[in-house]
Amino acid sequence: MPAYSVETTNVVEVVLASSALQVVPSGNPSSVGVTLTLALSPPTTVTGGSWSVGDNVIVNWQAGQQGVFPAYTGRASVDMNTATLTLTSVTVADSGDYIMLGTAPSQLRANANITVLEKFKGFKFHIKAHCSEKGRLQYMREMREAPVSNVVITHNTTDYVEFDTAVLTCSVSSGSSLSYLWLNGSSDVTASEGVQLGDGGSTLTMVNVTRYDQGPFRCNASNDIGDGISQPVNLTISYGPNSMVFTVNGQQNFTTFSVGSNLTMSCSAQSQPPAEFQWAFSEQAVNGTGPELALYSASEAQSGSYSCVAFNNKTNTNSTITKYITIGGSEQQAxxxxxxxxxxxxxxxxxxxxxxxxxxxxxxxxxxxxxxxxxxxxxxxxxxxxxxxx
Structure with missing residues (x-):
């Protein structure tokens, strides 16, 4: 059986000036002719810095302006907020160690070693008679595989209400015989009650999403030649209002006050987006909106049931909490x-x-x-x- 080798290069994690910062390539190895992106993870605001490969500077940016060096004119650009580098029509010569140096903030340094391979265009080979059938099939399978590139997560929306069903799909521009791994933050996502992995693992379905399922979600696609990881996707989960709290002058349980007291009633609720509030006295709305209602020099006639109604205009739900406030008696009785x-x-x-x-x-x-x-x-x-x- 002929000798052969398959060159592989793995993603290199960041050399750290800043804790867990990493460079995440859109594909590594990458294929000739594709667009390569290098992003920082976790996402970091970098308003000034430079990208280089080896000893060659690609681009630098500062104060909203970027300068691309002549060898990369028309092919390189950088996002001046996130420091994401985009390099189009890559060639084998673009392989190397890519380094990001930050100047705003300073002392940020991250790098990744990237390999660019020629696209597979087919081959001819001869197998010696004594080569086993199993070995021949293994050889053919490995030679047919293509490198993974441009891993992306697609979705209909990232905006959900709590207990909706969310669907994310992982796709690649090139690559065969793929395996998929989903990540929520730094944790692996596996099939379980309410979590389904379909289409060979490329589709993630989350039934009854909660406020704790916001991500960031990433997809890693891999085969025997290499792997690639997507840009992170965050979900916006609207929820509430619930878990309401009603206090009077900062106290939850004290509800009896003397005539002439000044009272401040406060209301809060867990809600995203933040809830709107309406107050009611004896089931009649009062001219009070916002999380606080104040009574000055309270009288006995103001004794009764006070209700705070919280409303979320995204979930279209409301929640109410009520307290009976007693105002009466002399100062001695109080x-x-x-x-x-x-x-x-x-x-x-x-x-x-x-x-x-x-x-x-x-x-x-x-x-x-x-x-x-x-x-x-x-x-x-x-x-x-x-x-x-x-």
Whole structure:
């Protein structure tokens, strides 16, 4: 059987000045005549820098302007925000070590070794009689395979509402006998409940997508000659509103206030895009939109049910949370309600006979002064004097 060899080159990860930065080629090895793109992963904003191969500078860019060196005029360009290099009509001479150096931000350095191969145009060969049939078929299979190039993810949309079904398809410009690997971030995507891989693994279907399925998704296509990886695709998942929270003056559980108090009711919800809010009092809409509703110098007539309604105009759903707010009684009564837990505690401690007096000093939203209240604890009188100030 004739001797033969197949040259392969793998993607080289970045030489790191910045943690996990990588150069992701559209195909490696690449084929003569195709368009090669080199992108940074994860996507990074680089507004100034240069690309070179070996000792030859290809292009540099700064402050929204780029300069392509003469040997690459008409073939090379760079995205001046993402630093993605595009090189058209590549040749075997374009093989080499590609280096990206960033100047804005500085100290960014990434590289990848790229191989460009001649396109397969067919061949003739003779197999010696003693070569086994299995070996002959293996030889023919390997010689028929073509390099992988221009791996891309196609889709009808990337904009979904939570619990929709999302479909992504992986395709290549050239390549045969392909295997596919899907990635969500740095994790492999495998078939499971709600995740289906079809068409030999080239189609990814996600049933009932959630807010945690936003990606970035990438597809790696490979064969025995080489592999290529796609640009990342992110999904926009709209969800909510849900998990609502209703507070009054920053508290979730305190709902009784004295006449004349100033109240700020706040409402929040988990929602994408952010929810719109409408307030209601006793099931009647009030002139209050936004996440807060304020009452100044509240009166007893303002006691009742307060509802916050959150609406998401993308999911076309709403959610409501309601609290009953009590406004009434004198300032003395409000102090007594506030002190009730303390009085119960002191009543248990001072259960012996005799009189005991405790002074509690603190802040309370009322005029400065001193109040007294009594509680009978067994046969003892517990006298509590509250000294408070604004």
């Amino acid at each position: 102090v007594n309600l506030w002190l009730l837990p303390f009085l119960s505690l002191f009543g248990a401690i001072f259960s012996m006979s005799g009189r005991h007096q405790t002074v509690i000093t603190g802040r309370y939203p009322a005029e400065t002064g001193t109040k007294e209240t009594k509680q009978r604890a067994g046969h003892s009188d517990l006298k509590v004097q509250i000294v408070y100030s604004t």
